[in-house]
Structures are given as C-alpha cells and as structure tokens.
Amino acid sequence: MKRLRSKGKSCVQTEIVETKNVTVVDSHHHGLASKNEIRSLRKSLIDWYDGNKRNLQWRDLAKHSDPNIRGYSVLVSEIMLQQTQVATVKSYYSKWIEKWPDFKSLSQATLEEVNTLWSGLGYYSRGRRLYEAACKVVFEMDGMMPQKAEQLQKRLPGVGPYTAAAIGSIAFNEPVGLVDGNVIRVITRLCSIGADTNKKSVVDVIWKLANELVDPERPGDFNQAIMELGATVCVPKSPHCQSCPISSLCRANKRATHHSAGCPTDIEDVPDCSLCLPIDQPWVETDGVTNYPRKAKKSAAKIARNMVLIVERTAKESASNEYLLWQRPVNGLLANLWEFPSFPSHPWSDDSNESSELTNALDQSKALLTGRAIERCQYVADVYHQFSHIDQTYGVYRVVVSPCEDADDDVLALPDHYQGFRWLNARQIAEAAVSTAMKKVFRAFTQNVDGSGSRSSSSSVKRKTKSKDTGTVFKKQMTLQSFFRSDQTQ
Amino acid sequence: MFEARLLQGSLLKKVMEALKELLNEAAWDCSDAGIQLQAMDNSHVSLVSLNLRAEGFDKYRCDRNLSMGMNLGSMSKILKCASNEDIITIKAQDNADTVTFVFESPEQDKVSDYEMKLMNLDQEHLGIPETDYACTIRLPSSEFARICRDLSQFGESMVISCTKEGVRFSATGDIGTGNIKLAQSAKVDKEEEAVVIEMQEPVSLTFACRYLNSFTKATSLSKSVQLSMSPEVPLVVEYKIEDIGHVRYYLAPKIEDEEAA
Numbered sequence: 001m002k003r004l005r006s007k008g009k010s011c012v013q014t015e016i017v018e019t020k021n022v023t024v025v026d027s028h029h030h031g032l033a034s035k036n037e038i039r040s041l042r043k044s045l046i047d048w049y050d051g052n053k054r055n056l057q058w059r060d061l062a063k064h065s066d067p068n069i070r071g072y073s074v075l076v077s078e079i080m081l082q083q084t085q086v087a088t089v090k091s092y093y094s095k096w097i098e099k100w101p102d103f104k105s106l107s108q109a110t111l112e113e114v115n116t117l118w119s120g121l122g123y124y125s126r127g128r129r130l131y132e133a134a135c136k137v138v139f140e141m142d143g144m145m146p147q148k149a150e151q152l153q154k155r156l157p158g159v160g161p162y163t164a165a166a167i168g169s170i171a172f173n174e175p176v177g178l179v180d181g182n183v184i185r186v187i188t189r190l191c192s193i194g195a196d197t198n199k200k201s202v203v204d205v206i207w208k209l210a211n212e213l214v215d216p217e218r219p220g221d222f223n224q225a226i227m228e229l230g231a232t233v234c235v236p237k238s239p240h241c242q243s244c245p246i247s248s249l250c251r252a253n254k255r256a257t258h259h260s261a262g263c264p265t266d267i268e269d270v271p272d273c274s275l276c277l278p279i280d281q282p283w284v285e286t287d288g289v290t291n292y293p294r295k296a297k298k299s300a301a302k303i304a305r306n307m308v309l310i311v312e313r314t315a316k317e318s319a320s321n322e323y324l325l326w327q328r329p330v331n332g333l334l335a336n337l338w339e340f341p342s343f344p345s346h347p348w349s350d351d352s353n354e355s356s357e358l359t360n361a362l363d364q365s366k367a368l369l370t371g372r373a374i375e376r377c378q379y380v381a382d383v384y385h386q387f388s389h390i391d392q393t394y395g396v397y398r399v400v401v402s403p404c405e406d407a408d409d410d411v412l413a414l415p416d417h418y419q420g421f422r423w424l425n426a427r428q429i430a431e432a433a434v435s436t437a438m439k440k441v442f443r444a445f446t447q448n449v450d451g452s453g454s455r456s457s458s459s460s461v462k463r464k465t466k467s468k469d470t471g472t473v474f475k476k477q478m479t480l481q482s483f484f485r486s487d488q489t490q
Numbered sequence: 491m492f493e494a495r496l497l498q499g500s501l502l503k504k505v506m507e508a509l510k511e512l513l514n515e516a517a518w519d520c521s522d523a524g525i526q527l528q529a530m531d532n533s534h535v536s537l538v539s540l541n542l543r544a545e546g547f548d549k550y551r552c553d554r555n556l557s558m559g560m561n562l563g564s565m566s567k568i569l570k571c572a573s574n575e576d577i578i579t580i581k582a583q584d585n586a587d588t589v590t591f592v593f594e595s596p597e598q599d600k601v602s603d604y605e606m607k608l609m610n611l612d613q614e615h616l617g618i619p620e621t622d623y624a625c626t627i628r629l630p631s632s633e634f635a636r637i638c639r640d641l642s643q644f645g646e647s648m649v650i651s652c653t654k655e656g657v658r659f660s661a662t663g664d665i666g667t668g669n670i671k672l673a674q675s676a677k678v679d680k681e682e683e684a685v686v687i688e689m690q691e692p693v694s695l696t697f698a699c700r701y702l703n704s705f706t707k708a709t710s711l712s713k714s715v716q717l718s719m720s721p722e723v724p725l726v727v728e729y730k731i732e733d734i735g736h737v738r739y740y741l742a743p744k745i746e747d748e749e750a751a
C-alpha cells in the first residue's frame with residue numbers, strides 16, 4: 001500500500017504529466033492520443049505485471065522498510081543488470097548482498113575484494129563505481145543516499161539517467177519514466193517510431209514519452225512492467241503479440257495486422273517527419289511489428305591479436321608452479337584486473353609468423369625478470385574471445401624461467417600505468433580478480449600442458465611434445481538453417 | 491514430356507559421383523531453363539546445388555516444370571550400366587511416376603534403357619542469398635582434394651585462412667598439426683593450374699574435414715575449384731561443369747560457442 005505522503009505528491013505530478021502530454025504528441029501517431037488511452041495502457045501493463053512478474057531477489061529487497069536498504073539493493077541490481085542478462089546476474093547478486101548487505105559494509109571492503117567478486121561479470125568499471133558510490137554515501141552523505149533521480153545521477157558515480165530513474169521510481173516511488181533497450185523496443189513499436197534509435201534526438205523523444213506514460217501511483221512497477229514486457233513478450237525477433245496486454249494500443253501491431261489483411265491503414269510514413277520510418281527504407285511487409293525499432297548498422301567489431309606469455313616458475317618449497325600476473329592500469333579496458341603479460345601482435349598473424357613479435361615480447365619480459373633466465377618458450381594454443389567491440393585472439397605461449405635462489409630479486413620493469421605484479425599458483429588464479437578471457441587462456445594452458453598444475457617440482461623440467469590440442473577452443477558445428485532461410489515458394 | 495540428351499554421358503556419371511556421397515535422395519527440378527537440384531545432407535550441415543543448363547544438352551525439351559524425386563543409390567546403380575562413351579538420354583512423361591534412362595553406344599549398335607521408380611520427396615528448399623564474398627580462392631581441384639585428404643589425417647576440423655599473401659589450410663589433432671600454405675601463382679601459363687586469390691578482407695574459418703572430403707568427389711568434373719568465404723557464413727565450394735553448369739557445395743562453419751565479455 002502506498003504511503004499517504006507520496007500519494008499526495010504523485011497526484012500533483014499526474015496533472016502536470018497529462019497536460020504536458022498534449023504538447024508532445026504530434027498529429028500522426030507517435031504517442032498515445034487521449035488520456036483514456038494512457039490510463040488503459042497503465043492499467044493493462046500493471047495488471048499484466050502483477051500476474052506475470054518473475055520472482056527476483058532484488059524485487060523483494062526493493063520493498064524493505066529501510067529506504068537506504070531499498071535504494072542500495074536497487075542500485076546494486078541495476079548496475080549489475082547493465083549490459084548483462086538476468087540469469088547471469090542472479091547468482092552474483094545473491095553473493096554480493098550476502099557479503100555486503102548495505103552501503104556501510106561495502107564501504108569497508110577493498111577494491112580488490114570487489115573486483116574478485118565481480119570477476120566474470122564483465123565491464124569491470126561497474127564494480128569499481130559501485131564501490132566508490134558506497135564510499136561516497138557513507139563518508140560524504142552520512143550514510144543517507146539521495147532519493148531523487150536528479151540528485152542520484154548528479155551525486156553518485158556510475159549512476160546515469162537510466163539507473164537514477166530506476167532507483168528513484170522503484171525504491172522511492174518517484175514518478176519518473178526510464179528508457180533502456182527493452183523500453184526503446186516497446187515504445188518504438190507502441191508509437192510507431194521508425195527513426196534510427198542510435199540517434200540521441202530519437203532517444204530523447206523516447207525519454208519524453210516514457211515520462212508521460214509512467215504511472216504516477218506505481219511508477220516503479222510500471223517501469224519494471226514495461227521492461228519485463230520488452231524482455232519476455234515484446235522481444236526483438238518474433239514478438240508474442242498474441243499474449244501482449246497492450247497490443248490493442250500498439251501502432252506497429254495495428255499496422256501489421258491491417259497490412260496482412262490487405263486493408264488500408266491510417267498509419268503512413270510522413271516524408272519530413274523525424275520519427276517515421278525513413279522513406280528510403282520503408283515498411284517491410286514480412287517483418288510486421290519488427291519493422292520497429294530501426295537501428296543504423298553498427299560498424300564491425302575490431303579484430304585484435306595478442307600474445308600471452310604464461311611465465312612459469314617452480315616455487316621453492318611449495319609443490320605447485322607459480323605464474324606471473326600483472327595488474328592492468330586503473331583506467332580503460334579491464335581496468336585493475338590481473339592478467340598474464342600480453343603483447344600486441346598483428347591481427348592476422350598466427351604462431352607460425354609472429355616470431356619477430358615474440359622475440360620482442362620475450363626481450364621485454366627479460367627486462368621484467370631480472371635474475372631469471374628463460375629456459376624455453378613454447379607455443380601452446382590459440383584462444384578466441386569475443387568482447388562486445390573486439391574480436392580478440394590470444395596466442396598463448398608458455399615461458400619457463402629458471403628457479404631463482406633469492407625470490408626477492410624479482411624486480412619488474414612494468415609497462416606504463418601497470419600497477420604491479422604477483423606470482424600466483426593455479427588455485428590462486430582461479431580466485432583472483434582475473435577476466436573471463438584470461439581464465440579461458442589459463443584453461444587452455446592447463447589442458448594443453450601436462451604437469452603445469454600441482455605435480456612435483458621437477459615437472460617443469462620435463463619436455464612435453466604435446467602442444468596444440470583439439471580441445472583448446474571448442475567450436476560448435478553450425479547447420480545451414482542458421483544462415484539460409486527456408487524458401488517456401490519452391 | 492521431358493527429354494534431355496547428353497552426348498557426353500560420362501558427365502552425368504561424374505555428377506552422380508559428386509552427389510551420392512552426401513545425399514541419399516534428391517529432387518531433380520526440371521524446367522525449360524534446365525535441370526536444378528538442391529538438397530541438404532541428413533545433418534543439414536552441407537548443401538549441394540547442381541545446375542545443368544538446357545543449352546548444354548544436345549537435345550532438351552521440357553513442356554511442363556516437373557520435380558523428379560530420385561533415390562540416388564538406385565540412380566547410381568543404373569548409371570554404372572552405362573559406358574563412359576555412351577550417349578545418355580533422360581526421359582519422363584509429364585505426370586509419370588517413373589523416369590527412363592537410355593544409353594546408346596557411339597556406333598548406335600547397342601541401346602539399353604532402364605526405367606526407375608520415382609519417389610515423393612518433401613524436401614526443404616533453402617533460399618541462398620546472393621553474397622559478395624570477402625575472399626575467393628581458385629585453385630586446381632586435384633590440389634584441393636589432396637589437401638583435404640592429407641589434413642583430415644590430423645583432425646576432424648580444418649581451418650582455412652585467407653590473407654593477401656596466400657591461403658593456409660591447417661588441422662590439429664592428437665598426432666600433431668599440419669599446415670599447408672599456398673601462395674598466389676606468380677606466372678599463369680595454364681589458367682587451370684593457377685592459384686588465384688581475390689580478397690577484400692582476410693577470413694579465417696573452421697570446417698569439418700569429413701564434408702570437405704565428400705565435396706572433392708566432384709574433382710573429376712573440373713580442373714579447378716573455387717572456394718568463397720566471408721566471416722561467419724557458410725563456405726562455397728564450386729566446380730564448374732564445362733559448357734553446361736556447375737555443382738556448388740555449401741558448408742556451415744564451426745563457430746566457437748559465444749560467451750559474453
């Protein structure tokens with residue numbers, strides 16, 4: 001049940017929202033025309049959400065009595081959910097909340113601990129910003145987080161307009177709309193917006209619409225409903241319009257059903273409209289509802305190849321070998337994570353033709369490893385990893401260095417901005433703040449090099465002939481139906 | 491009425507060799523433009539597309555489009571009864587449930603005919619988009635057959651990488667690794683012996699050797715073969731059949747299971 005205070009406030013808000021509405025909705029269907037339509041949309045969506053929502057841990061915590069716990073729980077879940085699927089986030093979320101249930105406990109952690117727990121979730125700067133936000137709330141705001149979207153965005157690191165609106169509406173019942181990928185899809189279809197959604201001007205309009213449509217009484221539920229609808233019903237390919245609660249209001253659905261029935265529609269693309277489908281890429285009959293949203297094509301991912309040197313030393317008294325890892329710079333890709341020393345190579349080379357690059361890399365590593373001699377270097381495997389914007393191949397090499405009498409003389413000349421180095425054994429590597437890509441590299445390494453793990457110390461001296469193995473990079477046989485469509489006319 | 495007469499009957503025998511390893515049965519679609527056949531193997535990993543143009547036959551008549559479902563094992567048995575020098579004629583009535591193969595010796599002193607029952611086939615037909623491939627590689631067909639045979643000893647998959655410098659085939663397995671590199675031919679005295687690479691961007695893809703080996707059963711159809719590749723799409727292996735058409739094989743690549751960053 002709503003508290004009276006917030007109810008009173010939201011009524012005022014309703015008036016403003018609905019009068020503003022008239023000015024934004026233009027003459028040809030890029031909005032909902034009447035107050036009745038908007039009311040019906042809110043009701044249908046929220047009724048549907050009440051009956052269909054998934055049970056997720058953060059949704060329960062968002063109802064906690066302490067506003068700071070509510071805000072914290074939503075903040076953590078929203079940051080984890082950025083660019084990451086719900087299924088992946090679930091387990092990380094419960095581990096996180098168990099370890100750090102509130103801002104105070106998180107502010108007492110170290111960045112290293114945060115990175116370790118975040119390890120595998122990707123986009124590592126998110127974890128760091130969350131930690132910084134907790135420190136800020138505890139040390140600069142007396143442990144009380146801001147409760148308005150505008151303030152949240154202004155004052156907390158890592159909180160953008162989306163996350164601010166999500167926290168404001170879900171945790172503090174502030175009537176603000178929000179826009180993410182799911183909402184863009186639902187709104188462009190609902191309001192037949194065919195303009196390029198990579199453009200800021202178009203996204204601005206969608207934000208405006210989201211603010212108009214949001215339910216003033218249950219903004220958090222409305223926002224989650226529209227996102228959930230986008231994630232489960234109004235999906236990118238073959239949306240389930242039959243079971244959609246708002247299909248009767250949906251302009252794209254209207255257009256698709258009218259077209260397939262052969263009736264003329266009142267929805268037509270207006271040549272000079274900045275929101276209609278572009279005239280040179282008109283409505284495609286067979287695509288139906290999925291004509292929306294339109295996106296300009298992204299440029300292809302960059303292709304890169306790095307040589308990864310797994311430098312192996314026999315530990316003096318322990319039984320397991322240790323490997324050299326260094327810590328990446330504070331900023332940039334995979335910031336602060338530990339990795340095996342890597343050096344760029346040419347994107348299209350492979351182990352047979354990168355010998356000069358390898359020599360350079362080894363020279364650099366020699367500078368790193370004063371006091372140790374490189375006994376041998378051997379190619380192990382190629383490992384492929386897809387980052388969102390880079391197709392990365394790692395050429396993995398095993399570099400065995402001579403044991404050193406005095407371990408303290410490992411003086412490393414690190415590349416610029418790199419933060420430090422450590423020797424870790426296989427078990428420690430599994431637990432350290434290491435990216436998924438580097439874990440893959442190490443997995444390929446252990447699969448291909450016998451005795452690299454925890455055998456007797458003499459194992460590092462044995463010569464192994466086994467190098468490349470079929471098991472390094474698992475490749476799946478595709479079928480032709482993934483590429484060619486069945487052709488019914490034949 | 492359908493009738494197609496081919497002076498060089500051995501061509502049809504070779505086409506049969508090129509098909510029967512991958513396909514058990516297939517529909518031969520006949521129209522006034524010629525004969526077409528498109529079928530996937532049972533695993534739906536590869537596809538064969540055969541095109542024989544009407545002009546390539548010595549006599550060709552097709553009054554109505556018809557699709558003849560044939561058991562390729564049976565058809566192969568029948569074609570084995572023809573000598574290499576024989577003239578082969580394929581005949582069928584418009585709504586017939588049989589097809590007739592007539593073999594005539596060059597001197598016309600021996601004529602045999604075989605009638606084969608047709609099958610009702612409900613095959614899936616794939617629409618293959620016209621694609622500008624990032625790399626096309628033309629090489630002697632016997633060389634390609636040799637490469638596939640040699641490398642399949644090493645592993646079940648083969649990586650084909652094409653760069654400006656040349657094309658590299660490699661396979662890895664329990665016994666070790668095999669790599670074969672072919673450079674573009676510098677001099678082209680005989681066009682069919684040349685290795686010619688046209689490349690917009692470098693491509694590297696992994697394929698199952700088993701299918702590639704099956705494709706090379708078409709080697710006798712043509713002195714050279716053309717491979718076309720683009721990132722993350724099926725490979726096309728094309729053998730031209732002189733003056734009459736081509737057989738193309740499409741093979742889906744092996745792709746690493748995607749994992750989000």
